[in-house]
Amino acid sequence: MSLTREDVTYVANLARLEFSEDQVTALADQLGAVLDYAETLSGLDTSKIKATEHVLAVQNVFRKDEIKPCLTNEEALANAPESEAGCFKVPRVME
Amino acid sequence: MEYEIVIGMEIHIELGTKTKIFCSCPTEFGQDENTHTCPVCLGMPGVLPVLNEKVVEYATRAGLALNCEIAHFSKMDRKNYFYPDLPKAYQTSQFDLPICTGGDVEIEVDGVKKDIGITRIHIEEDAGKLLHESADGTLLDVNRCGVPLIEIVTEPDLRSAEEARAFAEKVRNILEYTGVSDCKMEQGSMRFDVNLSIREKGSEVLGTRTEMKNLNSFRALIRAVQYESKRQIIEIKKGHTIIQETRKWDDTKGTSSSLRSKEEAHDYRYFPEPDLVPIVLEPEYIEKIKSELPELPEAKKQRYIDEYKLPEYDAGVLTTTGVTARFFEESVVLYNEPKQISNWMMVEIPPLLKEKELSMENITITPAQLVELLKLVKNNEISGNTGKEVLKEMFNTGKNPGDIVKEKGLAQMSDTGELEAIIEEIVSANPKSVEDIGAGNEKAYGFLTGQVMKATKGKANAQVANELIRTVVARHLA
Numbered sequence: 001m002s003l004t005r006e007d008v009t010y011v012a013n014l015a016r017l018e019f020s021e022d023q024v025t026a027l028a029d030q031l032g033a034v035l036d037y038a039e040t041l042s043g044l045d046t047s048k049i050k051a052t053e054h055v056l057a058v059q060n061v062f063r064k065d066e067i068k069p070c071l072t073n074e075e076a077l078a079n080a081p082e083s084e085a086g087c088f089k090v091p092r093v094m095e
Numbered sequence: 096m097e098y099e100i101v102i103g104m105e106i107h108i109e110l111g112t113k114t115k116i117f118c119s120c121p122t123e124f125g126q127d128e129n130t131h132t133c134p135v136c137l138g139m140p141g142v143l144p145v146l147n148e149k150v151v152e153y154a155t156r157a158g159l160a161l162n163c164e165i166a167h168f169s170k171m172d173r174k175n176y177f178y179p180d181l182p183k184a185y186q187t188s189q190f191d192l193p194i195c196t197g198g199d200v201e202i203e204v205d206g207v208k209k210d211i212g213i214t215r216i217h218i219e220e221d222a223g224k225l226l227h228e229s230a231d232g233t234l235l236d237v238n239r240c241g242v243p244l245i246e247i248v249t250e251p252d253l254r255s256a257e258e259a260r261a262f263a264e265k266v267r268n269i270l271e272y273t274g275v276s277d278c279k280m281e282q283g284s285m286r287f288d289v290n291l292s293i294r295e296k297g298s299e300v301l302g303t304r305t306e307m308k309n310l311n312s313f314r315a316l317i318r319a320v321q322y323e324s325k326r327q328i329i330e331i332k333k334g335h336t337i338i339q340e341t342r343k344w345d346d347t348k349g350t351s352s353s354l355r356s357k358e359e360a361h362d363y364r365y366f367p368e369p370d371l372v373p374i375v376l377e378p379e380y381i382e383k384i385k386s387e388l389p390e391l392p393e394a395k396k397q398r399y400i401d402e403y404k405l406p407e408y409d410a411g412v413l414t415t416t417g418v419t420a421r422f423f424e425e426s427v428v429l430y431n432e433p434k435q436i437s438n439w440m441m442v443e444i445p446p447l448l449k450e451k452e453l454s455m456e457n458i459t460i461t462p463a464q465l466v467e468l469l470k471l472v473k474n475n476e477i478s479g480n481t482g483k484e485v486l487k488e489m490f491n492t493g494k495n496p497g498d499i500v501k502e503k504g505l506a507q508m509s510d511t512g513e514l515e516a517i518i519e520e521i522v523s524a525n526p527k528s529v530e531d532i533g534a535g536n537e538k539a540y541g542f543l544t545g546q547v548m549k550a551t552k553g554k555a556n557a558q559v560a561n562e563l564i565r566t567v568v569a570r571h572l573a
Contacts, residue, residue: 014362016177053192054170058372062148065112068119068133076129076137076237086128087226087234090179 002039003032097296098331100324101304102253105288106266107244108276109221110153115241116220117144117187117371122243124282128226128236136241138182144370146171150243151194151374153275154218155384157245158195160273160391161213161266165381169194171218171368179235180222188246190365193217194374200269201393202261211262212250219244245275251290251301256320260313263287264415268392272417286311289320292337293327302327303337307344307351319344323351395420403433412441418455425462435469443483447490460489468496475556481505507556514547514555515563521546522567529571540564 008028012019019027073086082089115122118135135142158165172190198213221242226234247266253259267278267285278285287310292302307323310316322344327337342351390398392414399410413423419440426436444465448454468489472482477500488499500506521543522529531539540561547560 010362014175014364053168054367054373055369056372059375061145061372062151063119063145065114065147065149066119067114067121070120070131070133071137073127073129076132082232084229084232084234087236088129088179088182089229089232089234091232092229093179093225093233 002035003028098293098328099296099298100254100320101251101292101294101301102255102259102320103251103290103304104247104249104253104259104262105290106247106249106263107221107286107288108157108247108270108278109284110150110243110245111274111276112147112149112153112243114147114149116147116150116218116243117241120241124279124284126238128234129238131238132240136182137237138184138240144187146371146374147243150218151376152384153243154194154216154245155376155381156273156388157247157270157275158198158216159381159385159388160269161195161198161200161216161247163195163198163213163216165376166192166194166196166374167377168192168373168375170373171371172365173368174219174363174365176363178222179233180225180240182223182235182237182240186219186222187368187371188219188365189217194376200262200265202258202265204255204257204261209252209258211252211258214248214250216245216247219246251292256317256324259289259320260317263313263316265392268415268417272389272391274389280312283311287316289316289323291320291323291327293324293331303339305337305339306341308341308354310344310346312346315344315346318346318349319351322349326351392420399433403427403437405433405437409434409437409441413437416455422455422458422462426466429463430466430469432469432473435473436465439465439469439486443486447487451490459493460486464489464495471496471500475507476500477505477507478553478557480553481507505554507554511559511563514551514560515567517550517555518543518547518560518563518567521550522564522571529568532568533572540568543568 005024005028008019008024008031012024012027077083077086077088080088109122112122114120115136118133120131120133120136123131135144155165169189169192171187173185174188174190175185177184193215195216196214198216199210200213201208201210203209221239221244223238223240224236226236228234249262253262263285270276271278276284289307289310290304291307292304294300294302305323305327307319310319323342330337338353341354343354344351396407396410396414399405399413400407403410405413412419414420423433423436423440426440427433430436444458448458451459453459465486468482468485471477471485472479477485481500485496485499485505488494488503489496492499494502525543525546528539528543543564544557544561547555547564548557551560
C-alpha cells in the first residue's frame with residue numbers, strides 16, 4: 001500500500017481534520033488506491049516532453065494600477081458570523 | 096573554542112503601488128479598519144484575482160537594482176496555512192519559480208568590504224492585521240491583505256549583527272532610491288526575519304538554525320541577533336544541542352522565546368495558483384526597466400567624490416538616503432561650494448532634526464535657505480558660530496537667514512573704526528595683559544580677544560579683531 005496511517009494523520013493535521021482510528025484505516029486504503037492508480041502515469045516515458053509549470057496556456061494577464069471603489073465597512077462585515085469595533089472577530093489566537 | 100555566527104536574512108518590503116497586488120483596493124496605510132476591501136482581498140468564493148502590472152515592474156526594478164537575474168518565466172503559487180490573518184487560508188506567493196534570482200549587495204563594516212549573496216526575490220501578498228484587543232476573541236483588519244510585497248532572501252553570508260544591519264540599511268537605501276517602496280520601518284513597510292546558527296570558526300558545516308520573524312526596526316534586528324547568538328553559544332558550551340525552531344523576539348523585554356519547533360513547523364503544501372497565469376518577461380521589457388533605473392547610491396557616491404571632490408566619508412553620508420542626496424544636489428546647483436554644504440549637512444543639520452523629531456524627508460528648511468545662510472558665513476557677514484544660531488532659528492521659525500540676521504542684529508562687526516574704539520578701551524583697561532605680552536606671554540592675547548568678543552556679543556569678526564588687538568597692544572607697548 002502506498003499510503004501509511006501516519007501519512008493520513010499528518011495530512012489530516014495540516015488540514016485541521018480529525019478522524020477516528022477506523023476512519024484513518026479506511027482513508028489510508030481509499031486514498032492509497034487513488035495514488036496507486038495515479039502511479040500508472042509513471043510508466044510513461046516523458047523524457048522528451050517539456051515540463052508543465054502551469055496548466056493554462058495563457059500568460060501575462062495584468063491590470064492597471066488604478067484604484068476602484070471598495071466595499072464599505074458594513075458591507076465587508078455583512079457576512080461575518082461575529083464582528084466587533086469594525087473588525088472581523090475570530091476565536092482568540094496565540095501570536 | 097572560537098565560534099562564528101552565521102546569518103541569513105529574509106526581508107519583506109511593501110511595494111509603493113497605489114493598489115493591491117490582485118485587486119483595485121488602495122494600499123494606503125493607517126485607514127479605518129476594513130474600509131479598503133473588496134470580494135477579492137476578502138477571499139470570497141468565486142472571485143478572480145488579476146495581477147497588478149506595477150508589481151511586476153517594481154519587482155523587476157528592485158531585482159535589477161540588487162544585481163539579480165530576472166526570470167523569463169515565473170509563476171504564482173498558493174502557500175497554504177491556517178491563520179486568521181489571511182481570509183483565504185492561503186497566501187498567494189511564488190515557490191519554485193520566483194521573479195528574481197542570484198543577486199548580490201556589497202556592504203562595508205569597519206572598513207572591510209564584502210559581497211552578500213541574494214538567493215532570490217519573489218512577489219507575494221501581505222496578510223491582514225490581527226488586533227489582540229477584544230476580551231474574548233481576536234479582531235481582524237483586512238485592509239493590509241493583498242498589499243504587494245517583495246521578499247528578499249539572502250545566502251547565509253552574514254557573520255555579525257553589524258553586518259546584518261549594514262546589509263539591511265544598504266537594501267533599504269537602494270530600494271528607496273529606485274522608488275519601489277518608501278521603506279518606512281515605523282509603518283511596517285520593511286520587516287526582517289533572521290535565520291541564525293553558530294559553528295566552530297573555520298568549519299564549513301552549518302549549525303542548526305533558529306528563525307526569528309518580524310523584526311521591524313534596525314535596533315530590533317541588532318538586539319535580536321546579539322541575544323540569539325549569545326543564547327546559542329551558551330547552549331553549545333553547556334553541551335546542549337540547538338533545536339531548530341521559530342522564535343519570537345520581544346523587543347520590550349529584549350529576549351526571544353520559542354514559538355514552535357520544527358516538528359510543528361508548517362508544511363505549506365505549495366501548488367501552482369490556478370487563478371493566475373504565468374508571468375513571461377521579454378528581454379526588451381527587462382532592458383527598458385534597466386535603462387530607466389535611477390543613479391544608485393554606489394554610483395552617486397563615486398560621482399560625489401569625482402565631481403565635487405568630496406572625501407569618501409562625506410560622499411557616503413550624503414548618499415545614505417535619496418532625500419539627503421537630493422537636498423545636497425539642489426544646494427550645490429545653487430551654490431558651488433560642495434564641501435561647505437556637506438559640512439553643514441553632516442554636522443549642523445542632524446542634531447536640529449533630532450531635536451525637532453524630524454528627518455530629511457520632512458525637513459523644514461529648503462536648500463535655497465541653507466545656501467543663503469552659507470553665503471552669509473562665507474562672505475564673513477556673520478561668523479560660523481552665529482551661523483549655527485541662525486540655522487537653529489530657521490528650523491524654529493521657517494524664516495530666511497537674511498531676515499533673521501537683520502532682525503536680531505547678528506551681522507558681524509568688520510568695521511575697523513568701530514572695532515578699534517572698543518579694543519582701545521579694553522586694552523587701556525587691562526594694563527596687566529599688555530605688560531604680560533611685553534614680557535613675552537602670548538597667552539594674554541587670548542584673554543583680550545575674549546574680552547572683545549564679550550563686549551561685541553560675539554559679533555566681532557575674529558580675524559579682523561585679532562589683527563587690531565595686536566596693532567593696539569603694540570602702540571601701548573611702544
